[in-house]
Amino acid sequence: MPIPTPFHARTGAICESHEWRNWSGYLAASLYEPTHEREYYAIRNAAALIDVSPLYKYEISGPEAERLVNRIFTRDFSRCAVGQVRYTPWCDDDGKVIDDGTVARLEQNKFRVTAAEANLAWFQDCGYGMAVHVQDVTAELAALALQGPNARLILEPILQEVELKELKYYCFAEGSIRGIPLTISRTGYTGDLGYELWVSPRHALDLWDLLIERGVDFGITPAGILALDIARIEAGMIMNQVDYISSRKALIEEQKSSPFEIGLGWAVDLEKEDFVGRRALIEERRRGSAWRLVGLEVDWNDLEAVFRRWDLTPQVAGRASRSAVPIYRGNRQIGQMTSHTFSPWLKRYIGIGMARSREVREGDAVSVEVTVEYQRLRANAKIVRLPFINLPRKRA
Amino acid sequence: MPVKYDVIVIGGGHNGLTAAAYLARAGLKTLVLERRHVLGGASVTEEIFPGFKFSVFSYVVSLLRPEIIRDLNLPLHGLTILPLESTLTPLPNGDYLYRGADHYESYRNIARFSPRDADAYEDYGRMMYFMAKAVKYILGIIPPDPASLHPADLNGLLNLARRFLGLEREQFYTLMRLMTMSSADFLQRWFESEPLLGTLSASGVIGTFLGPRSPGSAYVLLHHYMGEIDGVFRSWGFAKGGTGGIASAIASAARSFGAEIRLNSSVSRVLTRNGSATGVVLESGEEFSAKVVVSSLDPQQTFMKLIDPTLLPEEIVEALRLYVYRGSSGKVNLALDAAPKFACWPGQGPHLRGAISISPGVDYIEHAYDEAKYGRFSSRPYIDIVIPSMIDPDMAPPGKHVMSCFVQYAPYELADGDWDQQREAFGDAVINTLSEYIPNLKDILLYRQVLTPLDIERITGLTQGNIFQGELSLSQLFFLRPAPGLAKYRTPVRGYYQCGSAAYPGGGLSGATGRLAALQILRNEFGRRDKT
Ligand SMILES: Cc1cc2nc3c(=O)[nH]c(=O)nc-3n(C[C@H](O)[C@H](O)[C@H](O)COP(=O)(O)OP(=O)(O)OC[C@H]3O[C@@H](n4cnc5c(N)ncnc54)[C@H](O)[C@@H]3O)c2cc1C
Numbered sequence: 001m002p003i004p005t006p007f008h009a010r011t012g013a014i015c016e017s018h019e020w021r022n023w024s025g026y027l028a029a030s031l032y033e034p035t036h037e038r039e040y041y042a043i044r045n046a047a048a049l050i051d052v053s054p055l056y057k058y059e060i061s062g063p064e065a066e067r068l069v070n071r072i073f074t075r076d077f078s079r080c081a082v083g084q085v086r087y088t089p090w091c092d093d094d095g096k097v098i099d100d101g102t103v104a105r106l107e108q109n110k111f112r113v114t115a116a117e118a119n120l121a122w123f124q125d126c127g128y129g130m131a132v133h134v135q136d137v138t139a140e141l142a143a144l145a146l147q148g149p150n151a152r153l154i155l156e157p158i159l160q161e162v163e164l165k166e167l168k169y170y171c172f173a174e175g176s177i178r179g180i181p182l183t184i185s186r187t188g189y190t191g192d193l194g195y196e197l198w199v200s201p202r203h204a205l206d207l208w209d210l211l212i213e214r215g216v217d218f219g220i221t222p223a224g225i226l227a228l229d230i231a232r233i234e235a236g237m238i239m240n241q242v243d244y245i246s247s248r249k250a251l252i253e254e255q256k257s258s259p260f261e262i263g264l265g266w267a268v269d270l271e272k273e274d275f276v277g278r279r280a281l282i283e284e285r286r287r288g289s290a291w292r293l294v295g296l297e298v299d300w301n302d303l304e305a306v307f308r309r310w311d312l313t314p315q316v317a318g319r320a321s322r323s324a325v326p327i328y329r330g331n332r333q334i335g336q337m338t339s340h341t342f343s344p345w346l347k348r349y350i351g352i353g354m355a356r357s358r359e360v361r362e363g364d365a366v367s368v369e370v371t372v373e374y375q376r377l378r379a380n381a382k383i384v385r386l387p388f389i390n391l392p393r394k395r396a
Numbered sequence: 397m398p399v400k401y402d403v404i405v406i407g408g409g410h411n412g413l414t415a416a417a418y419l420a421r422a423g424l425k426t427l428v429l430e431r432r433h434v435l436g437g438a439s440v441t442e443e444i445f446p447g448f449k450f451s452v453f454s455y456v457v458s459l460l461r462p463e464i465i466r467d468l469n470l471p472l473h474g475l476t477i478l479p480l481e482s483t484l485t486p487l488p489n490g491d492y493l494y495r496g497a498d499h500y501e502s503y504r505n506i507a508r509f510s511p512r513d514a515d516a517y518e519d520y521g522r523m524m525y526f527m528a529k530a531v532k533y534i535l536g537i538i539p540p541d542p543a544s545l546h547p548a549d550l551n552g553l554l555n556l557a558r559r560f561l562g563l564e565r566e567q568f569y570t571l572m573r574l575m576t577m578s579s580a581d582f583l584q585r586w587f588e589s590e591p592l593l594g595t596l597s598a599s600g601v602i603g604t605f606l607g608p609r610s611p612g613s614a615y616v617l618l619h620h621y622m623g624e625i626d627g628v629f630r631s632w633g634f635a636k637g638g639t640g641g642i643a644s645a646i647a648s649a650a651r652s653f654g655a656e657i658r659l660n661s662s663v664s665r666v667l668t669r670n671g672s673a674t675g676v677v678l679e680s681g682e683e684f685s686a687k688v689v690v691s692s693l694d695p696q697q698t699f700m701k702l703i704d705p706t707l708l709p710e711e712i713v714e715a716l717r718l719y720v721y722r723g724s725s726g727k728v729n730l731a732l733d734a735a736p737k738f739a740c741w742p743g744q745g746p747h748l749r750g751a752i753s754i755s756p757g758v759d760y761i762e763h764a765y766d767e768a769k770y771g772r773f774s775s776r777p778y779i780d781i782v783i784p785s786m787i788d789p790d791m792a793p794p795g796k797h798v799m800s801c802f803v804q805y806a807p808y809e810l811a812d813g814d815w816d817q818q819r820e821a822f823g824d825a826v827i828n829t830l831s832e833y834i835p836n837l838k839d840i841l842l843y844r845q846v847l848t849p850l851d852i853e854r855i856t857g858l859t860q861g862n863i864f865q866g867e868l869s870l871s872q873l874f875f876l877r878p879a880p881g882l883a884k885y886r887t888p889v890r891g892y893y894q895c896g897s898a899a900y901p902g903g904g905l906s907g908a909t910g911r912l913a914a915l916q917i918l919r920n921e922f923g924r925r926d927k928t
Contacts, residue, residue: 034498037479038749045478045636046789150789217794300466346471347462389471 002027005053006142006204014222021225024117026054029224036230036319037344039223043190043231044345046219047148049211050228052189052196053204055101056118057141061110062132069111071276072126073103074259076269080105085170085185088267089259090119095280096247096256098122099240100264102187104172112137112198116240122248126276142204146211147194147231149393150218155195158214159184169395180207189228191235193393229320230341233352235394236295236387238262242322243293243338243352258284261354263293263386292357295386296327296337298349298368302380310373316342316349325369327353328378334359337368337381343388350388351381401427401686403917404676406663406702407857407896409437412692413646413657414910415895415917417468420653422918427684428655429676431662431857434640435647437692438856438863439905441640445843447793448731451638452847453856453863455782455800456480456751458632459622459906460642467911468649475645476636478787482750484741485595486833492740493591494747509589516586524621526567527574531618574614578607580758582614590757598755598778601804603863603903605724607765608758616868619904632751636788642905666691666702666892673703673892688921690885690893690913694858694865695719695878698894699887708888715879720872723849723861724768726806728826730799731792731843736783736834748786754779754829764805771811773822776829778804796842801826808849808860815850822848864903865896885913886920893917 002022004012011029019030028051031039042048060068069077075088082105089100101115113123123134146154155177156164162175162184172185180203188194199207212220232239240246247256258281259268270282303314320341327335335355343350351368360366360383367378403419405412408430420426434440438453457477465475482496493509495502507514563571573582579600580593587593597608600617607613635641647657662679666689675685691698695716699705705713741747755761755778764774780802785792792798803826810818823846831837849861858865866878878898885893895913897903918924 033746034496034501037497038481041476041478045476217789219789300462345476347465 006201023054031224036226039227042221047150048223050145056115058113064130065109068127074268076272091277095277147190154215190231234389260289261291295384296351299380403688404686407692408435411910414907415914416655417650418914420655426655428657429661436643439639441638445731450729464907473645473648477633480632484747486740528621577614579613580608594755594757605722672890692896696859720867721860721862723808726803727847728801729845732797733840752781768805768807815848865898
């Protein structure tokens with residue numbers, strides 16, 4: 001049975017939909033209101049408050065912390081200063097991705113990692129014999145994401161000890177709100193202007209109340225996972241166990257992916273000294289990767305034409321779908337669209353998927369499977385560059 | 397020698413801008429001339445009172461074409477359409493009718509007044525979906541050469557639609573009723589409770605000089621369902637930044653394709669030589685030449701003022717002379733120091749994020765209409781309210797609000813006095829009516845902007861302040877709009893086109909006329925097919 005997060009006394013009270021999801025063993029609201037539309041728009045229009053406490057969180061500390069971090073993750077942390085955060089995948093020895101997440105350098109010898117899945121044993125094993133300590137701090141840190149164009153306006157006047165305007169994209173700082181100590185990072189999973197707040201569970205409810213009170217005139221709106229899922233697809237952000245399968249969970253080789261294949265090649269620093277998977281990744285770089293991450297945009301006119309055969313207008317779900325559908329070139333299946341959604345903002349049907357790298361280039365015409373009246377058909381689609389939404393304010 | 401443009405667009409409302417964006421996107425050298433110092437026309441946001449942004453005229457969006465949003469990449473130019481969640485009908489006795497996003501909640505609410513109505517509500521919605529589909533189809537099959545058409549052909553058209561659409565017999569009769577009945581009579585076939593009848597029938601009179609019991613008003617109901625047939629696209633929404641957000645996004649897209657936009661440039665005449673348009677001259681005397689001129693203004697200005705009507709065939713001039721405008725609506729925009737408290741539902745809640753309709757019953761609206769028939773504004777008008785700052789916090793300073801009130805009836809022609817004398821009395825009638833439902837209104841009122849039909853005409857140029865560029869009555873619909881022979885974009889003057897909302901497929905913030913006119917210009921005059 002999933003357990004409540006530290007915010008549950010508040011989220012439970014306002015969850016009119018009574019629709020919850022099991023997120024890493026915690027109760028996470030799918031949506032609070034009867035429909036998730038307003039929660040989605042809060043992300044793009046005002047500010048959404050999202051309980052992200054279920055994320056796995058680890059601290060890696062000790063004299064050899066940097067060495068271990070550099071060994072586990074594919075990015076070079078010798079160039080990550082205290083106060084910075086890096087998004088990075090990590091791999092097994094074969095260069096296949098285990099998970100992806102953020103790593104914050106809290107101190108010279110202390111890092112905090114977020115992960116989608118449990119990784120304690122893996123991190124500890126990687127540090128075997130090193131002067132480091134790896135600790136699971138998931139239950140010790142409650143986390144809230146405040147995402148949307150008004151996020152800064154809401155926080156600025158109440159946040160102490162931090163100059164919010166100075167807090168750059170992918171940086172964090174220690175501060176407090178009305179005496180509640182917290183860590184604030186300029187990060188998020190929405191592709192919008194936003195922050196994540198990390199706080200002791202003791203203060204969780206007070207923090208929630210303060211933010212709601214302060215944010216009400218700025219359109220603050222608690223948002224659930226459904227809204228977040230649409231926003232992250234628009235932002236072109238992948239999800240472990242949805243868009244790729246962790247190599248620790250894969251049952252067969254074919255299910256595994258390298259960072260190059262899931263669009264994270266930019267986060268692999270082959271120059272740095274040895275790290276887990278490096279040799280395999282150098283080899284893959286030389287040989288080329290079999291798969292690549294693609295963005296897809298379904299041709300709405302064609303979708304209309306497909307539905308018109310039944311005298312229907314396109315009936316697409318208002319929710320993002322995590323059930324993969326095949327991508328075709330001609331009659332050949334060349335990949336799968338793993339996350340897809342109607343983007344309410346772009347008025348386009350978009351998706352993220354994996355395709356055989358030799359078969360696709362940006363701008364290519366392909367088709368994807370759609371089901372109309374129980375029949376499997378195809379609608380034209382185009383391979384497009386990710387992300388679908390790239391807002392200047394995301395980094396501003 | 398002045399620069400020669402491929403196309404000059406007269407009017408920087410959303411239709412003119414849409415036309416310009418499509419033309420520029422196709423590589424044409426395009427110039428937009430706007431009379432005012434701001435773009436948008438009837439879709440404009442202005443900070444009339446410091447810190448408070450008003451959607452001065454139009455206030456909600458339903459029909460903005462999704463293909464325009466995609467083709468012009470409007471989200472990247474700042475367009476966000478936010479959902480409008482619900483409709484609240486506050487009642488004089490302190491009760492209310494609320495219809496929101498949750499189907500069953502709406503059902504329960506309607507059932508409090510009539511369990512039968514609650515049941516019929518869904519059937520009604522379904523039926524209107526089929527009707528909207530049928531009418532969309534009829535609109536689509538209007539032959540481009542309307543010379544062959546005559547009002548008597550309406551029956552023939554309906555027959556055609558029936559055959560092609562496979563409408564069932566009963567649906568076909570419903571369509572006939574819809575085209576001819578009053579909205580009240582039509583709705584009474586489904587419903588019996590006054591708050592629901594009043595509120596639904598109100599959407600049959602918006603923008604028209606008709607009462608809920610006037611034949612022909614039923615057809616206008618359909619306009620509110622047209623958006624539904626696009627499936628996932630919501631029918632009603634609110635543009636971030638107010639309705640001016642739509643015009644500014646389209647303008648930004650147009651500029652990105654290379655269109656040139658000039659403000660403070662009022663066109664006084666379209667220049668012609670040998671029956672062809674050659675350019676325009678501004679009131680300042682400045683001249684611009686172009687291969688094609690397209691006007692987004694209403695028919696009165698497009699055909700009677702900007703060109704010499706003798707260039708037009710006599711029967712068209714005659715039809716245009718008889719074309720009815722008859723503005724009937726006013727607009728009152730309020731700046732509020734705090735959130736309004738409704739007597740029926742105090743405190744904040746989802747009801748403040750939707751439409752709020754002062755329409756407690758059919759009689760109420762019909763009474764309001766009675767006064768207008770005799771040249772007086774309604775002392776207790778029908779009012780359609782939205783509070784944009786509840787949806788988009790940027791519209792007002794934190795904790796403060798803007799409230800948009802669309803008011804009927806306000807006849808353009810007053811029996812006594814003129815609108816410059818009556819403006820404040822009209823404003824008072826609106827505030828007094830609202831105060832019956834919002835007891836704290838007068839305490840929180842910081843500023844009011846009262847717009848009479850005369851003001852609408854003066855500011856936007858819409859003749860008689862008619863919001864649809866001409867009355868939406870049966871005699872002026874479809875191929876009869878604005879006159880037989882002018883229903884589409886071409887005019888009898890070569891190189892002169894119209895793209896205003898009097899042309900097919902009509903008014904509202906849809907952009908459709910701008911887009912379709914542009915595509916036709918590209919095809920007819922430049923031998924191009926647009927990519928889309
Ligand atoms: C009070 C009111 C409320 C409304 N509410 C809604 C609503 O809620 N939802 C909805 O969908 N629709 C609504 N409408 C209708 C909608 O606003 C119009 O159908 C739409 O804005 C028309 O756009 P347009 O571009 O065709 O014309 P306009 O917006 O009228 O644009 C014409 C432009 O031409 C300019 N112009 C005029 N004369 C000249 C000249 N001589 N030279 C140069 N430029 C000139 C004007 O300044 C204006 O900018 C409303 C209209 C009004 C008036």
